[in-house]
Amino acid sequence: MEANVETQKVITMPRIGDTAPDFEAVTTKGNIKMSEFAKDKWTVMFSHPADFTPVCTTEMSGFAQRKEEFDALNTELLGLSIDSIHAHLGWVQNVRENTGVYFDFPIIADLDMKVSKLYGMLQPNESETAAVRAVFFIDPSKKIRLIMYYPLNIGRNMDEILRALDALQMSDKHKVAMPLDWKRGDKAICSAPKTLEALNERLADDSVEKVTWYLAKKNI
Template identity: 85%
Template structure:
């Protein structure tokens, strides 16, 4: 885990891809959790938003809520966070449900002391020292961080890309392949390049692959 200093010499953690997700205990809208015990044997998409009762955040949280079943189909739990109190969270959840019918039925961490936000590098000092940026952490069942996205306060995330990335990570793990630009379900996957002359000769002789060249070959994979 890397650390960075801002101009006042405050230190913020910056977890990286491949790190074990930092453990923590927190109060959420679904009760207290200890992260290392949360969502056993499942993926977790943990995401932060700057503040409750704000317009862009409301659209984003509604997007997660409306597509929660798609995350569940990918064996994934959602976990939100902002630097607000549990009472603010509960009031916001009820306000959105009352006004739009959308229910944020997943835990949202009340991080008033900024403990978790600092632990995960969600506070970016040149953007804000009191509001979390729009971070997204993709965490696998072994609690390893597999992908990180950061968005500024004024730009909302793309839910299609979040789901596409999650699916791509799982497909890559399951089939031992890489995924090309703009990959989506049903597209061909990239076969890892050969590492020896024997593997190279086998690759050249393989008629089941779509070969652009010996180092770039694609194959169909079952829908997952």
């Protein structure tokens, strides 16, 4: 008797440190190719389950209302859902007419689910036809630096998205790590010593705040 084999669905899930998978897509601001999008800038790419839905409207409005903060961090926004370009345009106009908020960033029309599947945004145990609320932080070299996933019924936290983006950029710039709840103006964490020589140098360094020899903070 042949053994029963349960077929499992394999979901592509890009990981932190991976190069952002390339694709071409139609958006509300024209066609894009991911590998050529936002040259010399960071990208925050985020998916939402569907146009003309309440939680998604609050989230997209949040990105739009705080777009200047992303601009200040040299970052382009890129939205996505499994809807047509016509649905996107209609939703953008509907929200603008009713709230005055304008989604002035590209939103990918992913009707064939190509991009959603490529980035692991379509997760069958949550929904077969709607993308979860994923957020990908992609640096100028097109490396994925941070990933957030939220379920369909829970909206994202815009403060945390901006905080994490700022932390990534400041960490790169100053070659430091960031502690719990770090925000701009807080001290950053120095790398822990890796040799006895470096340990002795750390102990003698009065320019940093030493909690203990392996945990030291400094202003940046």
